[in-house]
Amino acid sequence: MSFTGLTFWVFLALVLAAYWMLPERQWKNILLLGASYVFYGWVSAWLACLLGLSTLADYFLAQGMRVSPSRTRLLLIVSILLNVGVLAFFKYYNFFGPDLARLLDAFGIGNDFLLVRILFPLGLSFYTLKKLSYTIDVARGTLQPTHSVVDFALYVSFFPQLIAGPIDRPQKLLPQIEAQQSWKAEFFYNAWPLILMGLFKKVVIADSIKVMVDQVFSLDSMSLFLFSMGALAFTLQILADFSGYTDIARGVALLFGFQTSENFNRPYLSLTPTDFWNRWHITLSTWLRDYIFFPIRRALLRSRVRLPGWLLLSIPPIVTMFGSGLWHGAGWTFVVWGLYYGVLISLYQLLGIRGEWRPKSPAVWGLAWLTMFFLIVFGWGIFRAPSLAWLGNILFNMPFIAAQNEFIVGLITLSMAIVYSAPLLIKFVLDRLSTDSWLHSAYYAVASVLIVVFISSSSPDFIYFQF
């Protein structure tokens, strides 16, 4: 079920009505859990089975940690292996399967089973991180495991954020699940602008820019100019797409009385790579920071081996962002994209420019912003490239402008990207002027009209579903 399809909204209306009619918290949670599994299993029931089994495994592992604290370390290792193993299997099977089959073939070993393509379960990357944060925090003693399997399963599978986050921590979501929810009109008043903006970003902005982006990145080769325009358009598309999804997810969660985390804080205004990751996909960034970056840094600082300062500064971000690249997808472009950010963060830190850096001079601020924006666009160019060979060919072999035709197509891409993403800038300016005004209402009214025009019967998937 996609957030932009009618089926979802009919489903949501039915679930909402039933949810607020039920008086008891337990029944509300059971209903929401059932709805989440219907939502998830809509396309394929086995996806729901996988979710259910892996949820039960982590529930019992966490209970085991509570019952026998001496085995906590062992149980945590089992949980990590289970979660990372399942994620790695589904994410990388299709990537490495054919290569492995060829290798086995060379030794005369039967390998047809390796050539079967496996459907990647949507949302697996997201709910795996939610489960891992639960078991790790229980093992660390910073979280008491919940007794209720329903509450835990609902935390993992809560349908508004099941497919593409936000990756909320148990400390944020579980207390809300365990509390009695009662209807307040403010839930609706806070939710509708989020849902409307989410639909607008997705249906009007992202899907319109996507048409040109898909075409540009499907070319065999192109000039650097056209590549730059394609990367710039993708930069705007992915922001509108992913933040649109998050807005809808947060709005829908609010309708059930749940406050979920913000995932974006004007990421393209960042001045440094660290600043960017503090503003982009915030729930993933903080997850990586708390469960990969900090533990690595602590381990390095406590290590008996004395490492030079620059290595101490560089290893944690590079390893963390390498992990981020792997999490995003099975492909060398994702790995390089992750490493690219790891190296950038390290370089900026070695230069003494940290995440909170804010230059006083407007000229320096402008230059820093321009540099960072260029780096972000180039990063998305790596991310969107079909392969490293393709990217290498464009970067090292192609001229800046090859032919007039390409220049014209580059300009068309630029016009589409700028005009369709202009409403994001207008909204930013409006929000700076006031939080609620006639202008805001007019903006939402125009956005609604445009949604009616741009929506079609088909429901293209959100980009972040694939991760």
Next chain:
Amino acid sequence: MLRSFLRYLLLFSILLAATWQSIAREYQLEFPRAPGPRFDNRVRRLYINRLAEEQPEMVMLGDSTLLDGVDPEKLSALTGMEISSFDVPGSASAYWYLVLKNNIVESEHRPKYVMILFRDTILTAPGYRVHGSYFVQLDEFARRNEPVLLERAYMGLMNPLERFLERYLPLYAARVQIRRDADALIRYSLTAWLGCDRACNDKSMYEIFTSANLEPGQLQNAIAAAEGYLYTRRQLDFDRQIDRSFLPEMIRLAQENDTELVLVRLKTLITGEQDARAVERYIGDLSDYLAGENVQFLDFGQDPRLMASYYKDSLHLTQEGEARFTEILAEGLKDEIVLDKGAGK
């Protein structure tokens, strides 16, 4: 907070009312209106003219897989029949239905055989390739009044909300034209300002995005994404789809006009996520149905003679593949169709 919501509702209502008038006037729409697109009354006589000129005994209908897959001259030579190929890239069952209904059947020279070359579920997927630029293609062969086309390719696929909005809301009913106009405005403005007019703009787009310039992997992905529609659970349910498709109409039209329909299933290398067993189940149901309707069916979907090396992508054959498949098809026609019917020798 209630106030801001009411303010939004008020402004939205005013905008809707304003667009009700202006859009209906701009796009010459009357409301309420019957849902679905509007076709003009002009019908191209392209194939009527070709039939008169070429006088074929057999006509082949299909999309780019026919264009790249069968050499009509060689097939004619091998079967001893005059064969014309009506191959249109991007065409699908709605288009073939219109060509059969408004050109072939209306032609003074009716071929003895109409052979449709298709893949997997395309014959019972009436909504496949009917929107956007495909609509323009369909409109060339559609009359103003095409109730079967409208119902099966458009209205039958709309949910009740879409039907309601199509009927009563100009903004929604005219959305395709509005969006096309908005895209055109954005697309042409900047380049026009720099001295590149519409023709120059269109030429640039056409020359850059030809399939020869596409990265092979991306082309495969694009094909797989487009073809994915044919392998959804709904499309693979033959019993559900058959009476909603153009196939029964095409069979009726052919039989009422003394033309024999021959259906040929092509092999593809699509290794997407479709359930191979579901496809085979579907083909089994199709085969039974066609046997019941006395329609000849040649199935090359699993033919081992069509090796992967004959394909330039997951759908289209290379020149070598085309030559080989033409021979295979000729054998099939002679062994299973032509010899049975005693024609073409």
